[in-house]
Amino acid sequence: MSVNEGKELRIIGFLCxxxxxxxxxxxxxxxxxxxxxxxxxxxxxxxxxxxxxIVRAFMNGADGVLVSGCHPRDCHYSEGNFYxxxxxxxxxxxxxxxxxxxGRFEYTWVSASEGxxxxxxxxxxxxxxxxxxxxxxxxSGTSLDMCLCQMDQxxxx
Amino acid sequence: MASSxxxxxxxIKKALPDLDMVIAWAAGPDPLSHTPLFIxxxxxxxxxxxxxxxxxxxxxxxxxxxxxxxxxxxKGCDARSLVELLQEKLIDREDVTxxxxxxxxxxxxxxxxxxxxxxxxxxxxxxxxxTASFSVSGESKTLPLAGVLQKKCFTCTGADAEVCDxxxxxxxxxxxxxxxxxxxxxxLQAMSMEERLHFWEDQMSRCIRCYACRSACxxxxxxxxxxxxxxxxxxxxxxxxxxxxxxxxxIHALHTAxxxxxxxECERACPMGLPIMTLKxxxxxxxxxxxxxxxxxxxxxxxxxxxxxxxxxNIKERDW
Numbered sequence: 001m002s003v004n005e006g007k008e009l010r011i012i013g014f015l016c017x018x019x020x021x022x023x024x025x026x027x028x029x030x031x032x033x034x035x036x037x038x039x040x041x042x043x044x045x046x047x048x049x050x051x052x053x054i055v056r057a058f059m060n061g062a063d064g065v066l067v068s069g070c071h072p073r074d075c076h077y078s079e080g081n082f083y084x085x086x087x088x089x090x091x092x093x094x095x096x097x098x099x100x101x102x103g104r105f106e107y108t109w110v111s112a113s114e115g116x117x118x119x120x121x122x123x124x125x126x127x128x129x130x131x132x133x134x135x136x137x138x139x140s141g142t143s144l145d146m147c148l149c150q151m152d153q154x155x156x157x
Numbered sequence: 158m159a160s161s162x163x164x165x166x167x168x169i170k171k172a173l174p175d176l177d178m179v180i181a182w183a184a185g186p187d188p189l190s191h192t193p194l195f196i197x198x199x200x201x202x203x204x205x206x207x208x209x210x211x212x213x214x215x216x217x218x219x220x221x222x223x224x225x226x227x228x229x230x231x232k233g234c235d236a237r238s239l240v241e242l243l244q245e246k247l248i249d250r251e252d253v254t255x256x257x258x259x260x261x262x263x264x265x266x267x268x269x270x271x272x273x274x275x276x277x278x279x280x281x282x283x284x285x286x287x288t289a290s291f292s293v294s295g296e297s298k299t300l301p302l303a304g305v306l307q308k309k310c311f312t313c314t315g316a317d318a319e320v321c322d323x324x325x326x327x328x329x330x331x332x333x334x335x336x337x338x339x340x341x342x343x344x345l346q347a348m349s350m351e352e353r354l355h356f357w358e359d360q361m362s363r364c365i366r367c368y369a370c371r372s373a374c375x376x377x378x379x380x381x382x383x384x385x386x387x388x389x390x391x392x393x394x395x396x397x398x399x400x401x402x403x404x405x406x407x408i409h410a411l412h413t414a415x416x417x418x419x420x421x422e423c424e425r426a427c428p429m430g431l432p433i434m435t436l437k438x439x440x441x442x443x444x445x446x447x448x449x450x451x452x453x454x455x456x457x458x459x460x461x462x463x464x465x466x467x468x469x470x471n472i473k474e475r476d477w
Contacts, residue, residue: 051411052384052392052407052408052411055404055407055408055411056392056404059400059401059403059404059407072467073467079465082465082466082467083462083465085465085469085472085474086447086448086461086462086465086469086472087462089443089447089472090411090414090415090440090443090444090447090462091411092443093439093440093442093443093444094407094410094411094414094436094439094440096350096353097342097345097353097435097436097439098353098354098357098403098406098407098436099350099351099352099353099354099355099356099357100350100354101350106475107474108474108475108477109474117477120477121477124477136350136351136354136355138354138355138358138398138399138400139355139358140358140362140399141398142396142397142398143362143397144397146362
């Protein structure tokens with residue numbers, strides 16, 4: 001990590017076990033070169049994804065979040081990704097209102113055999129997040145931090 | 158309105174013997190906002206008040222009273238919350254007797270107090286056309302609606318209770334407000350993403366985490382089992398960092414996504430006056446575009462996140 005400090009951004013990938021995780025594996029087995037900013041969290045299904053996972057990731061300092069699952073109609077559990085599609089579309093409306101650029105979050109479908117597609121998804125999403133730069137952070141801390149900061153200032157005076 | 162309150166009282170008097178209780182409003186300690194009144198005896202009926210100060214949405218009490226025969230008095234927006242509760246099967250239609258009213262607009266106690274100065278001797282409030290009249294110690298003070306109404310009333314989509322058993326008074330139009338101030342959502346749209354984040358940071362640094370927004374929300378039916386209090390997963394931690402407070406607001410907005418009827422209770426209850434309904438309004442706008450759906454309008458429809466279509470008409474996925 002230290003070697004890449006400043007060069008890499010923190011991108012979180014939520015992948016479904018049955019398609020996209022295997023697709024990423026296929027890309028690895030095929031030795032496709034791809035950016036290494038993505039940290040993958042494996043989930044049973046995109047239907048398992050609570051949109052709050054993504055909000056929490058951004059609140060904890062992620063610079064981008066990518067969700068990927070089975071193509072619609074190919075879900076291992078029949079309908080998980082149909083629910084996910086609706087939830088993630090709604091989430092897309094919330095993020096820009098709280099100040100997260102819409103380009104920092106994408107969802108897509110990659111099947112187990114689509115190693116090449118996985119590579120192009122990761123590459124273009126990473127480029128997109130790099131173009132936006134690191135996620136802006138909160139200026140202040142807790143109320144205690146603010147009190148301590150004010151105390152320091154008064155002591156200086 | 159004077160006649161409709163008498164009609165309301167007589168309708169409740171007639172229905173009360175068959176009900177366990179009726180929920181309405183009565184004068185409270187604050188002269189600008191009436192408080193809920195739980196009527197079990199006929200003598201209490203005389204205490205009922207009905208004017209623009211009846212701002213609290215009473216529908217929020219219903220899920221907790223499930224199993225009892227309850228009568229409830231509702232404005233247009235309260236009726237939409239009630240319909241949403243029916244849609245989610247959180248209350249039973251046959252147990253609820255709804256007394257619907259036409260609302261002329263609900264006063265925002267915070268801004269009205271500022272506009273009026275002293276509240277001493279405030280006797281009555283009425284709204285007619287584009288102005289609100291406050292009768293203070295026998296004198297009448299007239300103020301424009303844009304300065305004294307709750308923000309939700311500016312975008313009111315129906316002032317009459319659409320679903321009800323007894324409609325009291327006459328049907329009418331939502332309040333006609335001129336010179337509506339810019340909404341927080343419009344202000345946000347003019348900002349850059351980073352400015353938006355800092356806008357919420359400033360707002361949330363004032364939040365005292367009292368969770369009044371959650372307690373007041375008629376759709377927050379989890380109450381004591383709220384995700385905000387869960388330790389596993391630990392969605393929100395205990396530090397009073399604006400990040401954690403914003404996280405809670407995101408939880409509230411996403412848990413009411415496709416369900417929120419914009420009754421405005423979260424903002425009304427907020428002791429710090431934070432514009433937290435903005436998040437829900439933004440989601441509602443998008444849900445209307447995506448699913449052509451408005452919460453709280455049709456008791457037989459399922460909320461959009463409770464179901465799906467194999468082919469989504471309005472969802473255009475990104476082509477990689």
